[in-house]
Amino acid sequence: MSAPEQTKRTLRIACDDVVPGCGFTASGDTEEEVIDKVAAHAAHDHGVCEITPELAARIKAAIARR
Numbered sequence: 001m002s003a004p005e006q007t008k009r010t011l012r013i014a015c016d017d018v019v020p021g022c023g024f025t026a027s028g029d030t031e032e033e034v035i036d037k038v039a040a041h042a043a044h045d046h047g048v049c050e051i052t053p054e055l056a057a058r059i060k061a062a063i064a065r066r
């Protein structure tokens, strides 16, 4: 494990940035955690059973650091 603790921030994503019109938001300490939550949501609510590299890139681009 090599998580950079000094840059620990809460990351947020609005699904609306990836799937326009969706009100789902997720937050987490790491990109991985946020992507995990969005992936679970996408599978459940959007029928997306696989996060492709392209989709992952869009999710990463949509993650706002606050």
Ligand SMILES: [Zn+2]
Pocket: 015, 016, 019, 022, 023, 024, 041, 042, 045, 046
């Ligand atoms: Zn959604």
